[in-house]
Amino acid sequence: MRKISADYIFPIATEPIKNGVISVDDDGTIINVESDNQGANEHYEGIICPGFINTHCHLELSHMRSQVSENAGMIQFIKEILSKRSSFSEEEIQDAISIADAEMIKNGIVAVGDISNSIDTFNRKAKSSIFYHTFIEVFDFNPEKADETFETAKKLSTQLSTLNFELSNSIVPHAPYSVSEKLFRLIADEAVKKNSIISIHNQESLGESELFISHSGPMFEAFSKMGINMELIPKTGVNSLRTTLPKLPLSQKTLLVHNTFTTKEDLQWVKNYQVSSIKYQELYWCSCPNANIYIENKLPDYDLFIEENLNVTIGTDSLASNWSLSILDELKTISKYYPQIPLQTLLTWATRNGAEFLGLNQLGTLEKGKKPGLNLLKNVDGMMITEKTEIVKLV
Ligand SMILES: [Zn+2]
Numbered sequence: 001m002r003k004i005s006a007d008y009i010f011p012i013a014t015e016p017i018k019n020g021v022i023s024v025d026d027d028g029t030i031i032n033v034e035s036d037n038q039g040a041n042e043h044y045e046g047i048i049c050p051g052f053i054n055t056h057c058h059l060e061l062s063h064m065r066s067q068v069s070e071n072a073g074m075i076q077f078i079k080e081i082l083s084k085r086s087s088f089s090e091e092e093i094q095d096a097i098s099i100a101d102a103e104m105i106k107n108g109i110v111a112v113g114d115i116s117n118s119i120d121t122f123n124r125k126a127k128s129s130i131f132y133h134t135f136i137e138v139f140d141f142n143p144e145k146a147d148e149t150f151e152t153a154k155k156l157s158t159q160l161s162t163l164n165f166e167l168s169n170s171i172v173p174h175a176p177y178s179v180s181e182k183l184f185r186l187i188a189d190e191a192v193k194k195n196s197i198i199s200i201h202n203q204e205s206l207g208e209s210e211l212f213i214s215h216s217g218p219m220f221e222a223f224s225k226m227g228i229n230m231e232l233i234p235k236t237g238v239n240s241l242r243t244t245l246p247k248l249p250l251s252q253k254t255l256l257v258h259n260t261f262t263t264k265e266d267l268q269w270v271k272n273y274q275v276s277s278i279k280y281q282e283l284y285w286c287s288c289p290n291a292n293i294y295i296e297n298k299l300p301d302y303d304l305f306i307e308e309n310l311n312v313t314i315g316t317d318s319l320a321s322n323w324s325l326s327i328l329d330e331l332k333t334i335s336k337y338y339p340q341i342p343l344q345t346l347l348t349w350a351t352r353n354g355a356e357f358l359g360l361n362q363l364g365t366l367e368k369g370k371k372p373g374l375n376l377l378k379n380v381d382g383m384m385i386t387e388k389t390e391i392v393k394l395v
Pocket of ligand 1: 201
C-alpha cells in the first residue's frame with residue numbers, strides 16, 4: 001500500500017484538500033482520502049488529481065502529425081487530410097498509433113473516446129492499458145448509400161468486439177453536414193436498440209452554419225467544387241446544431257464535439273428544445289482547444305459554457321490537428337486565455353465529466369473503492385496551471 005500526499009489533492013468529488021493524503025492498494029484501488037498527511041510515505045510538491053479522460057481523439061490519424069498546415073481553416077484542413085491521409089505505409093501508420101497510445105499513457109490519460117473509420121487502431125486498443133470506447137464513425141451524403149455504409153460500420157463493430165469483448169463501441173455520425181437523413185435514422189435506431197452513447201462533431205467552423213441556413217458560405221462553395229450534389233444537404237434556415245439535434249435520439253447520452261461557434265442563442269434554443277421534449281436529452285459538450293487553434297485559430301466561449309452550466313469535457317482531437325495528445329496541454333491553453341476559470345472547474349472537465357459521459361464509474365474522481373489513476377501536476381503557481389506545469393503519472 002502507498003500513502004501519497006501532496007500540497008493539494010483534488011478529489012473532484014469534493015473541494016480540494018490542502019496537504020491531503022491518499023492511500024492506494026497495489027492495483028491502484030483507492031483505500032482512503034484523508035485531510036491529514038501524517039503517515040504518508042511519499043510526499044510531492046504540487047497537485048494530485050484523478051487520471052484524465054480524453055473524450056475526443058482520432059488515434060488512427062496519428063501518422064498525420066505535422067502534415068497539415070496550421071491556421072489554414074476548416075476547408076483547407078479537410079482537403080489536406082483527404083489528399084495526404086493514404087500516402088503512408090501500413091507500418092508507418094501502425095508505428096504512429098503505438099507511439100500516440102504510449103504518449104497518452106505517459107500524459108496521465110486513462111480513458112479515451114476514440115473515433116475510428118477503419119480497423120487500423122483495433123489491435124493496439126486491445127493491448128493498451130488505456131480504456132478505449134470506439135466511436136465507429138460514418139458519413140455519406142447520399143441516402144441511396146445509407147444501408148451499405150451502415151452495414152460496413154456494423155461489420156467494423158463486430159470485428160472490434162470479436163477481437164476483445166471489453167472494447168466497447170458505438171456507431172456514430174461524423175458531422176451535421178456529412179450524413180443523410182436516412183443514415184441519421186439508422187444510427188439513431190441502432191443507438192436506442194443497443195442503448196449506446198453518441199458523439200458528433202458540432203459547429204467547428206462558421207461555414208457549417210451558413211451551409212444549413214442559406215446554402216452559401218465557404219463550406220457550401222468547397223463541397224460544390226468537390227462535385228457533391230448540394231441538394232443532398234437540406235437548406236433548413238437554421239444552423240447545424242438546430243438542424244441536427246432533433247435527428248438524434250433523446251434517450252441516449254450525446255457528446256457534441258468542438259462547439260467553437262456555439263452561441264448564447266443556440267444554448268437558449270437547446271433549453272427550449274429540451275423543455276418541449278418528452279424526455280430530457282443528456283448532452284455533453286467536448287472542447288478541443290488546441291485543435292481549434294490549430295485549424296481555425298479560434299476558441300469557444302468558455303465563459304458562456306460555465307454560465308450555462310454545461311457538462312464540458314476535454315478532447316485532444318487527432319495529431320493531424322494538434323501538437324500533442326495531452327489533456328494538460330489543452331488545459332494550459334484554456335488557462336492562458338481564460339485565467340479566471342478555477343482549477344477545480346478545469347479538472348472537473350478533464351476527469352469526472354468525461355468519465356460520466358463514457359459511463360466509467362471507476363474513473364474520474366478520487367473516492368474510496370475507485371481505480372481512477374493518479375496524476376501529479378508539478379510546477380503549479382498556487383492553484384493555477386501555467387506554461388511550466390508538468391505531469392507525472394503516479395498510479
Ligand atoms: Zn474530430
